[in-house]
Amino acid sequence: MTTAAPVDREAALQEIRAGLRRGQQALADWENGRLAVSAVPGSGKSTGMAAAAAIAIARHQLHLNRQLVLVTFTRSAAANLKAKVRGHLKALGLPQTSFTVSTLHGLALSIATRNPELSNLNLDTLTLVSPSQNNRILRACVEQWIVANPNSYYRLIEGRQFDGEETEQLRRQSVLRTEVLPSLAHTVIREAKSSGLMPAALLDLAQNVNHFLPGDVEDYDVLTIAAGLYDRYQTLLSQRGWIDYDDMILGALRTLDDPDSRRFWQGRTFAVFEDEAQDSSPLQTRLLTLLAADPDDPHGEPNLVRVGDPNQAINSTFTPADPVFFNQFCDDCRRQGRLVTMDQAGRSSGIIMAAANRMLAWVNQAQVAGPETPFRNQAIAPVDPDDPQLGANPEPLGAGVEILSPPTTLDSVKLITQRVSELYAANPETSFAILMREGRQGQFVGNLLRDPDLVGGVDLPAMGLKFYDVGEQDRQTQVPEEMLTLLQFIERPHSADRLKGALRVLVDRQRVPTQDLNALAQAPEQFLYPGPLDAPPDTEAARIARRYCAGLLRSRLELPPYSLFSFIGLTLGYNQSELATADKLAARVSQQIRNDDTLAAAIAVLQDIVGSERFTAVDTEDTDSLYTRPGQLTLITMHKAKGLDWDVVFLPFLHDKTIPGTLWVPPQGEFLGDFTLAEVARAQIRAHAHAGFAPGQGEIPDIISAWEQAKHLKAAEEYRLLYVAMTRAKRLLWMSAAQQAPFTWSKPENVQAANPCPVLPVLREWMGR
Numbered sequence: 001m002t003t004a005a006p007v008d009r010e011a012a013l014q015e016i017r018a019g020l021r022r023g024q025q026a027l028a029d030w031e032n033g034r035l036a037v038s039a040v041p042g043s044g045k046s047t048g049m050a051a052a053a054a055i056a057i058a059r060h061q062l063h064l065n066r067q068l069v070l071v072t073f074t075r076s077a078a079a080n081l082k083a084k085v086r087g088h089l090k091a092l093g094l095p096q097t098s099f100t101v102s103t104l105h106g107l108a109l110s111i112a113t114r115n116p117e118l119s120n121l122n123l124d125t126l127t128l129v130s131p132s133q134n135n136r137i138l139r140a141c142v143e144q145w146i147v148a149n150p151n152s153y154y155r156l157i158e159g160r161q162f163d164g165e166e167t168e169q170l171r172r173q174s175v176l177r178t179e180v181l182p183s184l185a186h187t188v189i190r191e192a193k194s195s196g197l198m199p200a201a202l203l204d205l206a207q208n209v210n211h212f213l214p215g216d217v218e219d220y221d222v223l224t225i226a227a228g229l230y231d232r233y234q235t236l237l238s239q240r241g242w243i244d245y246d247d248m249i250l251g252a253l254r255t256l257d258d259p260d261s262r263r264f265w266q267g268r269t270f271a272v273f274e275d276e277a278q279d280s281s282p283l284q285t286r287l288l289t290l291l292a293a294d295p296d297d298p299h300g301e302p303n304l305v306r307v308g309d310p311n312q313a314i315n316s317t318f319t320p321a322d323p324v325f326f327n328q329f330c331d332d333c334r335r336q337g338r339l340v341t342m343d344q345a346g347r348s349s350g351i352i353m354a355a356a357n358r359m360l361a362w363v364n365q366a367q368v369a370g371p372e373t374p375f376r377n378q379a380i381a382p383v384d385p386d387d388p389q390l391g392a393n394p395e396p397l398g399a400g401v402e403i404l405s406p407p408t409t410l411d412s413v414k415l416i417t418q419r420v421s422e423l424y425a426a427n428p429e430t431s432f433a434i435l436m437r438e439g440r441q442g443q444f445v446g447n448l449l450r451d452p453d454l455v456g457g458v459d460l461p462a463m464g465l466k467f468y469d470v471g472e473q474d475r476q477t478q479v480p481e482e483m484l485t486l487l488q489f490i491e492r493p494h495s496a497d498r499l500k501g502a503l504r505v506l507v508d509r510q511r512v513p514t515q516d517l518n519a520l521a522q523a524p525e526q527f528l529y530p531g532p533l534d535a536p537p538d539t540e541a542a543r544i545a546r547r548y549c550a551g552l553l554r555s556r557l558e559l560p561p562y563s564l565f566s567f568i569g570l571t572l573g574y575n576q577s578e579l580a581t582a583d584k585l586a587a588r589v590s591q592q593i594r595n596d597d598t599l600a601a602a603i604a605v606l607q608d609i610v611g612s613e614r615f616t617a618v619d620t621e622d623t624d625s626l627y628t629r630p631g632q633l634t635l636i637t638m639h640k641a642k643g644l645d646w647d648v649v650f651l652p653f654l655h656d657k658t659i660p661g662t663l664w665v666p667p668q669g670e671f672l673g674d675f676t677l678a679e680v681a682r683a684q685i686r687a688h689a690h691a692g693f694a695p696g697q698g699e700i701p702d703i704i705s706a707w708e709q710a711k712h713l714k715a716a717e718e719y720r721l722l723y724v725a726m727t728r729a730k731r732l733l734w735m736s737a738a739q740q741a742p743f744t745w746s747k748p749e750n751v752q753a754a755n756p757c758p759v760l761p762v763l764r765e766w767m768g769r
């Protein structure tokens, strides 16, 4: 027998550290307590975090019962980080069980479901409410609220003025019942719940709202209405035994309220490292801080390392995440000498970083998004000459930054095609992306690019360039196939093939540990229902597999085929969009089996769907690298592009109507006033959540001030989104605003004169300096 050569651990540790740049090393040198790492785009946050994790594991000799908990925002980020940490641990000869990597919700769910009696969440019985079920619940809440609050409802119908005319009354009722109130409920529940506010607390908050308004402005007591809707929502969810995403976090927090449980989790958690910390809600941060605390010194410093870029916070208008919180954490840490700034980035050419810096400085100084500045004052710097990253800060292509204003949006696309063909001809290994603000712009571009005649005869595919339209591909997920595999197992669990198929899916989705599935599947009956004389594999991994399989089989007895889809989605740990796909699939299948509502019929329909071209499963192993392949032009939204990069990035439709854009009051809702109730309520709740976080915050603003704040919030976020988009480019950042642009992107052919986003003239002037 040969033994592996002993690892010179100290040398290996030094080597890992030497592969880091300055800011990353400061992260790797963390020893205990809190640490804030504020990082610029392209600075290598995950590279730094993976190395820091491995070093901490080695230094503190962590193991299965004393682990480092790494938290990331998405599952693919979790997979990437895990692979990096594993690589380091292998080199160090350290146990792979010394750390976990999960998404925040994944972590919360494992804490909550380990002690169902404390969290009230039981993995065997809970159902994650799907988006469409959620919509139905919201509608039900609205109907119940109307019955219980006829006066408030009538007050809304009256709006700012009303002459009592009957058809107008009916129209207003319909707008309120189907649009305004469901949207208010949707926004408020999310916002309040993730800020840790339950309905009663929201009602209290409503008492503090300033109602001194000018005489001509209608007031509606929006938060009281919102609290009423929220209260009903909670009741309906619990009656049905459903949970939403925030309940997972709340369930975990309830578990940690229990002293024994808290001691258990805190005891096995040595420290928490959080990535993308700018995107966490207050509730999520509370969970991580609690977990990171020392059980013997609960009020001492938690071992909590939070890494993020407040300037890339782009979820604040649809989640309660707000860069205010992470900025505050950074400022607190700075006062104690616990702030690391990772300001060197190797991704882009100097001119691209300089353009992003110029944009950031101008937006902050011009106060284009209200009195608060959208960005943390933090410039991106190039790396040192001896930086470990090969080819850091590459030479620019062309001018590095190119800004155009062609006559129409069609001309923009023609210019892009032209530029791509030149650059691709010069170097077929170049990666390209067109980043759009909204999906409909993507459809417009996609349609043009698929027909060379429309774009001046340049035939990119004929030149060999690959084309990846992410919006289009998104529909092709693995969801249908996985559903089919699990339903087939549920239908015939005693078939070894089907059992194995199901186990493979469970392993691939990281529900069940990797193991020899043949050993489990060879005798399905014994594996699933072992009798006293049977000796099925009895490892921990096998027991986990059995538990999942038993849960699936039980669901067949308890649920109609339609509901099995979301149950399976939950079992497989689907993310929100995958759950939405599962839901859509369920709707489609159940429509086709209306007359034969059986599992067999559902399977037959699914087989058709999976077999058809439209739903061909894509390989989602590593979507990031699929999006950024060399020799490919990728069409993707700015939001999705976060975290990725390309040699050449096109930002074609930068008009002021989209960036920063304006908050919109739909015409049918104008009878209420020049605002939307949902945005008003959001800003009011946020003012409360930010109390103590941002200067001057804390008072709950009146309806008019709240609407003003909502506008600033949106503008600030749009500028950050533009910053994210600009910093995706490595060697050429191409930006344009056509002189004419569509009034709405649902009708791209209807163009009218359009102004550029105010950043463009500023950058142009700066370029010509």
Ligand SMILES: Nc1ncnc2c1ncn2[C@@H]1O[C@H](COP(=O)(O)OP(=O)(O)OP(=O)(O)O)[C@@H](O)[C@H]1O
Pocket (backbone or CB within 6 Å): 019, 020, 021, 024, 039, 040, 041, 042, 043, 044, 045, 046, 047, 048, 309, 312, 346, 347, 388, 389, 390, 642, 643, 644, 727
């Ligand atoms: N120390 C290093 N040595 C070698 N390569 C590095 C190092 N640090 C970062 N890189 C490389 O730099 C690139 C950018 O890193 P990464 O994607 O982690 O940046 P980021 O900070 O997450 O950027 P963003 O926030 O803009 O998405 C990656 O290709 C990574 O491999």
